[in-house]
Amino acid sequence: MDGAPRVACVTPARRVAGREVTTLEGLDDAVRTRWAEALVTTGGSQCGFCTPGIVMRLAAAVEAGSAEADASSSPGAASRLDETVDKALLAHLCRCTGWQTITEAARLVAGATPAPGSISTSGSRDLSAAARRAEIEGGVPQSVGLDVVLGQELFADDRAPAGGLVAVPDGRGGYGVGATLAEARTQAGKVQGRSTTIAPGHPVPVPEGEWDLTLATTWLEPAYLEPDSSWCEPGGLPASPFGNGGAFGGKASSPVADEARRLADEHGQPVRVLWSREDVVRYGPKRPPIAAGVRGDGTGLLRVGMPRGAVDTVAWAEMVSLVAAVAPGLVVEQATVLGPPVSLDLRAAVWAEAAVLVAVLPYMLDTSRQDGVVDVPVEVMSPGGSRAVARIAADGSLAVEVDAGDPLDDVVLRSYVIGACHQALGWVRSEGVAVDDRGEVQDLTVRSFGILQARGMPDVDVTLAGELMRPPVNGSDAVIAAVAAARWLADGLPRYWPTDRASAGRG
Numbered sequence: 219m220d221g222a223p224r225v226a227c228v229t230p231a232r233r234v235a236g237r238e239v240t241t242l243e244g245l246d247d248a249v250r251t252r253w254a255e256a257l258v259t260t261g262g263s264q265c266g267f268c269t270p271g272i273v274m275r276l277a278a279a280v281e282a283g284s285a286e287a288d289a290s291s292s293p294g295a296a297s298r299l300d301e302t303v304d305k306a307l308l309a310h311l312c313r314c315t316g317w318q319t320i321t322e323a324a325r326l327v328a329g330a331t332p333a334p335g336s337i338s339t340s341g342s343r344d345l346s347a348a349a350r351r352a353e354i355e356g357g358v359p360q361s362v363g364l365d366v367v368l369g370q371e372l373f374a375d376d377r378a379p380a381g382g383l384v385a386v387p388d389g390r391g392g393y394g395v396g397a398t399l400a401e402a403r404t405q406a407g408k409v410q411g412r413s414t415t416i417a418p419g420h421p422v423p424v425p426e427g428e429w430d431l432t433l434a435t436t437w438l439e440p441a442y443l444e445p446d447s448s449w450c451e452p453g454g455l456p457a458s459p460f461g462n463g464g465a466f467g468g469k470a471s472s473p474v475a476d477e478a479r480r481l482a483d484e485h486g487q488p489v490r491v492l493w494s495r496e497d498v499v500r501y502g503p504k505r506p507p508i509a510a511g512v513r514g515d516g517t518g519l520l521r522v523g524m525p526r527g528a529v530d531t532v533a534w535a536e537m538v539s540l541v542a543a544v545a546p547g548l549v550v551e552q553a554t555v556l557g558p559p560v561s562l563d564l565r566a567a568v569w570a571e572a573a574v575l576v577a578v579l580p581y582m583l584d585t586s587r588q589d590g591v592v593d594v595p596v597e598v599m600s601p602g603g604s605r606a607v608a609r610i611a612a613d614g615s616l617a618v619e620v621d622a623g624d625p626l627d628d629v630v631l632r633s634y635v636i637g638a639c640h641q642a643l644g645w646v647r648s649e650g651v652a653v654d655d656r657g658e659v660q661d662l663t664v665r666s667f668g669i670l671q672a673r674g675m676p677d678v679d680v681t682l683a684g685e686l687m688r689p690p691v692n693g694s695d696a697v698i699a700a701v702a703a704a705r706w707l708a709d710g711l712p713r714y715w716p717t718d719r720a721s722a723g724r725g
């Protein structure tokens with residue numbers, strides 16, 4: 219706005235009156251192309267929802283600033299550039315990439331020496347193979363290429379027909395419906411974003427028993443960036459709420475498509491159902507909290523916190539079989555808790571927790587729990603057949619080796635691996651959702667969840683060990699479990715996650 223970056227999602231329209239606004243489309247062609255190519259080269263964009271905003275921010279910080287001129291010419295300039303980028307990214311959230319590949323793209327644009335491993339050395343890329351890898355990791359069909367980076371990959375509401383009605387949740391189980399979003403919001407009595415001073419709790423008590431290892435976690439917000447939306451014509455089929463990303467499984471049971479169809483039929487007009495960020499946080503499913511106790515022989519009990527009456531028996535049975543594949547000695551049972559909806563479809567839900575427990579057990583039996591154990595390889599095999607080994611050094615840097623079969627595209631797989639590292643570290647150390655004693659989510663802003671910012675991420679060194687001859691399988695879910703286990707081990711196996719939410723998440 220007037221040449222300075224502004225976060226569009228929290229800038230009221232009245233503040234824009236009379237000002238000059240430049241969006242990605244208005245950026246100089248050469249600058250836009252340079253950023254788009256760099257982000258595709260490093261894998262700095264996955265779903266792409268955050269990317270146009272990030273490009274605008276970084277273009278202002280890197281292109282116009284002195285960092286570019288410095289970057290290639292003086293010692294220490296690359297780390298100054300990284301600092302510039304980390305600072306510029308404070309106003310943004312990328313839930314997919316784990317930031318590192320974005321920083322690497324900025325280095326490319328600025329002409330700085332690329333970090334080792336940050337760009338493919340395997341020659342020209344096959345973007346359809348890259349898209350296949352993205353689909354395997356993201357769980358829904360995904361594109362890879364300049365269109366994604368430039369915001370031209372359409373999400374559900376981008377395809378909605380003009381006209382028709384808009385519907386938003388009213389907080390009482392129904393929808394406010396109006397001719398415009400403003401009218402629908404007025405009908406619904408909209409709740410604005412808020413943060414609370416209530417700390418995230420651990421609602422599932424650790425089971426009674428003689429355990430060698432225990433763990434309790436809290437609810438986790440999937441925090442995918444594109445809020446749920448759908449639209450439908452009367453008598454038609456509703457649009458899928460998935461865009462170019464799988465929402466980490468968070469939209470697998472989203473009601474928006476059914477609601478769009480119902481409301482379109484009821485009103486006899488096309489209806490767009492739009493959830494805001496606050497709606498997603500209040501009504502969308504969380505990763506369920508767990509509590510577990512494990513004995514040295516791997517037997518034990520793992521309880522999963524679910525709201526009363528919420529069990530999808532098919533999803534539950536599938537989850538139990540996945541847990542049995544990674545931790546055959548664990549019994550899984552449900553614990554009823556007062557809280558938000560949860561989903562067993564969220565990435566690696568529960569089996570990753572079980573895999574974490576099993577992976578650290580041998581080290582825990584040998585070593586003092588107080589000091590933490592660093593620089594040891596922690597291995598997880600996923601039920602789907604991938605293998606991840608994570609190693610955390612004393613300075614917090616992270617080395618990850620992953621075998622996910624044929625990588626298909628090194629850049630995309632590496633990007634998903636780093637994204638999984640980011641989610642794992644936040645999960646263990648900083649993330650949580652504050653829930654009040656009536657079971658209602660109180661933190662409604664993205665910033666409140668304790669998601670690690672770019673400057674809170676350690677360096678991640680990725681080795682792709684997959685063989686071309688083996689069919690490709692999802693690798694990032696095994697990485698989540700392996701990195702979480704390594705981080706928990708290095709932290710001395712505290713009984714509860716999160717452990718330092720305030721400092722790590724908001725740093």
Ligand code: FES
Pocket residue numbers: 262263264265266267268269311312313314315443463
């Ligand atoms: S690529 Fe950044 S949120 Fe998906």
